[in-house]
Amino acid sequence: MAARPSSARKRERPWSSAAGAGDTTTVLDASSFAMMVDTYTLLDEMRERVIKRSRDVQKLAKQSIYSSLRADNDKAGKQIEQAMSAATELLPIINDAAKHTGGMPFLRMGSYSNALEELAEGMILAHFIKHGKVASPKELNELFAINANKDKVAAVELTSEEYLGGLLDFTGELQRYSIARATDRDVEAVALCRDACDQIFGQMLNFDLRNGGLRKKFDSLKYTLKKMEATMYELSLSGSAAGLATAAHAKEGGGGGEEADGNE
Incomplete structure (x- = not known):
């Protein structure tokens, strides 16, 4: 049988020639791993x-x-x-x-x-x-x-994102604050809160917000603004009703006085 060509013989790995039987060759720098662990x-x-x-x-x-x-x-x-x-x-x-x-x-x-x-x-x-x-x-x-x-x-x-996140969350607290002012019939304060939310909303429209935390907070601002508008509307209605009641009371008082003068 003809001998196999020398090229087909098993090649020796040069890096393993120095190692004896059963020895393990170190291929990693253990000290660098120790530093990374630290x-x-x-x-x-x-x-x-x-x-x-x-x-x-x-x-x-x-x-x-x-x-x-x-x-x-x-x-x-x-x-x-x-x-x-x-x-x-x-x-x-x-x-x-x-x-x-x-x-x-x-x-x-x-x-x-x-x-x-x-x-x-x-x-x-x-x-x-x-x-x-x-x-x-x-x-x-x-x-x-x-x-x-x-x-x-x-x-x-x-950062800009931290500020904007806090600003949008602020509008939710501002809505709570406006309700408290509305119970005291502080129309001017409620209007100021509404204007603040409206202006913040207008500025936020300039941002191309992707889906994420800021986008969700901005979407919530839309509903907050609607609630404030509703509060302002209710205050205007109650104010009109109070004004009509005051006018009616004044008219009744005036009529009574005239009648008294006539009786005299």
């Missing part, structure tokens, strides 16, 4: 700290909204200050984590960003009740800067 563990610990502290920010923001709606403006202001301080406290952790993820601030997404939205909502509501105007992103970021300057640390700056 980084992963560190980021996980940072994430837990951010989530836990973000709950405090959100809780304080919700409490400030509750206080504002009950006309306890001083308490609302203190709660907002505490929430801003807690949010500022987390910023170095978020920025440090980004150094390990190619600059991507992944810890800002989720709990922290949601807490900032809630805080923005509380700040906008408190500002509106106090000044009768909707605070701009610049005005809110200036408040964050003032708060951070007390401890000489970097200040939080709201």
